[in-house]
Amino acid sequence: MSSNPSTPGKSFAQTNGAELLVATAVDLGLDICFANPGTTEMPLVAALDAVPGVRPVLGLFEGVCAGAADGYGRIAGRPAMTLLHLGPGLGNAVANLHNAHRAYTPIVNLVGDHASWHVGFDAALTSDIGSLARPVSRWVRSAKTASGLGDDLVAAHWAAIAGRGPATLIIPADLQSSPLDRAAAPEVRPAGGWSVRGRAAASDVSVAAAAAAIRQARKPIVILLGATALDAKGQDAAWRLSVAFGATLYCETFPAVVERGSTLPELDRLPYFPETAIAALADAEVVLLAGAKEPVAYFGYEGVPSLLAPPGSVVPLAGPTEDASAALVALADLLGAGPAALPARPHLTMPADEPLSGANAGRVIAALVPEGAIVSIEGGTCGYPFFTASAAAAPHTVLTNTGGAIGQGIPAALGAAIAAPHRPVLALQSDGSAQYTLQSLWTIARERCDITVLIAANHSYNVLRTELDRHGTTDPGPAAQALTDLGNPRIDWLALARGYGVDGVRVHTTAQLAAALTDTLRAGGPHLIEMVL
């Protein structure tokens, strides 16, 4: 929803398809565009000036744009646009569009194409854009007329919101620059305005069936929370059920958005490795899915089942595109699970001053996270310890890498900061994954975002060392070492940050980290802290 309730698009006399599209975007409240355009998108770029109301945010790489749109959509609850250049530009965005797709984040993904009359000549940059888009899009359309671009954008916007994911609109350059054969923008705004979340309600049948299953259960109940179930209301309802029925609560392993902190129930994530997750769920008679999909192993390991919940235990209450929070409230009400106080929780204490590890770094950050902060977590080294500790922290919002394509954390922080400019943002980031979209730092500096990037610098792909070990390679040879070691040469994170215009500081101990983070939070603006582990 645009903050401006008028319909500026309609008062503007659009002269071409690009201007019609931008005017329609303004009317839809699509007021942010994370862009890395090229020649075939120049009419759209010009239209951003001709039709005011959309803020362009430049990324130096398309993965930055897609990841920022993902972070934006998660925090704003409504889509941003991206603007990408042909098939290769889309290719560069595939990883973070995949993440948005898996996180059910609405994105209106605009991709320019050659002029429709030119595409058949197979010029150098021609490729099958649709084939690249489909695996990471809920909806794909190639525009056919200039005058239809308004309707196309309305359809893409609707598909992104209703389908909860990236909707890709491919726009040939000639349609952008072609004059319109009718003057008016489409009638886009429904009488009641746009629903902010646009999630469907879970069915009464699901709620009733879940209530029956819980009432009848003789063995433990687990509630697995995902999507909107992880907002404050959803967690409160889950806590009421937990107290009333002894249910164990888990957060899905990689939630898109989860509210955290001392005013909310203590919520573990379902463990990452399948053996541990299977053990955690083994005794459950009911595994209630509230916004989460049925849990499956992240990777397949020989001899370990892919399905993590005991056979027959899964009871779906609400899917990830439904309003799982409301469904949990309805379920708790139906079951008469009344208000329940949270147990007193030990106050977070700062660890003693000692050399940094992933574990104590997570505790330091949890102790300092300001109320209202957004924390984008990518990578396990500090991510898991922080998440555990942060249950007792000041109330804050956590984003994780739901889709698993690395290079998501820093751009998601960027998008979150654009969506919520008055909230401090932390990016808690492993070093290996930071390298995939590090150009995000430049946009963070350019847009003066209030983001502190915390790099967990262990100079290795530690997760792969673990996986090699699981594979039986306990003593990696030179090839395996070469492919998991990031220490030769040792990446200088402060130099990289400075290169992109971001001030940085390197810390070795918990006290140094606490001092540095206190400073950056007080100062505001873009900073990077290299945590030497």
Place this chain on the structure above:
Amino acid sequence: MSSNPSTPGKSFAQTNGAELLVATAVDLGLDICFANPGTTEMPLVAALDAVPGVRPVLGLFEGVCAGAADGYGRIAGRPAMTLLHLGPGLGNAVANLHNAHRAYTPIVNLVGDHASWHVGFDAALTSDIGSLARPVSRWVRSAKTASGLGDDLVAAHWAAIAGRGPATLIIPADLQSSPLDRAAAPEVRPAGGWSVRGRAAASDVSVAAAAAAIRQARKPIVILLGATALDAKGQDAAWRLSVAFGATLYCETFPAVVERGSTLPELDRLPYFPETAIAALADAEVVLLAGAKEPVAYFGYEGVPSLLAPPGSVVPLAGPTEDASAALVALADLLGAGPAALPARPHLTMPADEPLSGANAGRVIAALVPEGAIVSIEGGTCGYPFFTASAAAAPHTVLTNTGGAIGQGIPAALGAAIAAPHRPVLALQSDGSAQYTLQSLWTIARERCDITVLIAANHSYNVLRTELDRHGTTDPGPAAQALTDLGNPRIDWLALARGYGVDGVRVHTTAQLAAALTDTLRAGGPHLIEMVL
């Protein structure tokens, strides 16, 4: 072709599919693997240690790996392997695989997938890998059995060489780790060994038809050289035809590999903008295609034809996957065009000391390029002036960005340096495009490649300013300025280089550039020069 003529793969008792694949790779001479693996590729990583003979080269981002494989294939004339992690890893490589596809560079592109029994559970990292691969691959196969992985690799290798492009083999993790049900590797080596280039000869009919067209022509003849026609023999034969028949020679606009320098004919590139290219070809009765495709406009512009050669003028001699060099020699012989001396060419002189511009920087670099160097060019600012000046330079080899997906120049330089470790490599690189795959610098430092990266730092997407101007936006508004300006904040290229372990120097004048480049060429190893324009 491996430098080792024995068949080490066969003497090794492979225990699983991954080891069979690596042993087969060794036997095929696939001895380089540009890799960014993840969990689903760990058995292949372990196999690189179990079966010696393949050198793994780690990239911090998959676009680095694909671009390096492109540069490697162009210089080595045979494929490298890549190793990528699932759909998102492949997505990150799409742009540079697109470039390799357009440059007809053979690459054996290995992509891991979930275990075949796990993929149906739709875990987070599941996606349609084939849909992502097809637009940038000549050949795509998903492996079905562990014991078939050797045959699969042979087929991929053959497809890459015969089809001249990336061949993508998708390898489920369980096949990598599964024991074999037969012990022997496939019989891969043909009796006569592998052809280094593997290009088909052009047909005698094409040569005879081209000869007839040239004999009958009453108006100017243009020979458009591409692919192998741009090697020394091809250029010599083209020059003989030029002298005998007054033919004008053009190099295709973005050649994959072209030999350059004072021992070769002066060869302009066909102009980039279609109006200029159409004017250059307008008078031709014959436009002979020697390794080049029929020239088409890079982008479509309203009112400008897509086809650049006059109607009816195009005469195909040899396509880009054929041996165009041999076809030109056969044509020159058939037409009795005898040896022809090159005209004396003015010696290259160093420009006077003055502030750097794209034009004078190109001349300085051309004056200093060492004999035998490889120059990877991406971007026009210095690239065009260098190419023009370098016709009179010491003999060297030029690579350009054939496919147009930016972020190709530095990784291609990396791959070229791995292919030819005793040749100095220059990467002549515009700043905007350098940002897409800048992580290449780290691998260049790690592998101690003899590469000088020359950044043309004009701090803008200059090409887009030109395109906006062509679009009629001569006075860009704030959005258009924001989306084409890279100066806020100003990127510190030396800091970025230092961050990745590469020494750098900043130069402002032609004399400073000449001194710095002389130094880096003398010292060898990885360096970066920021040319402030």
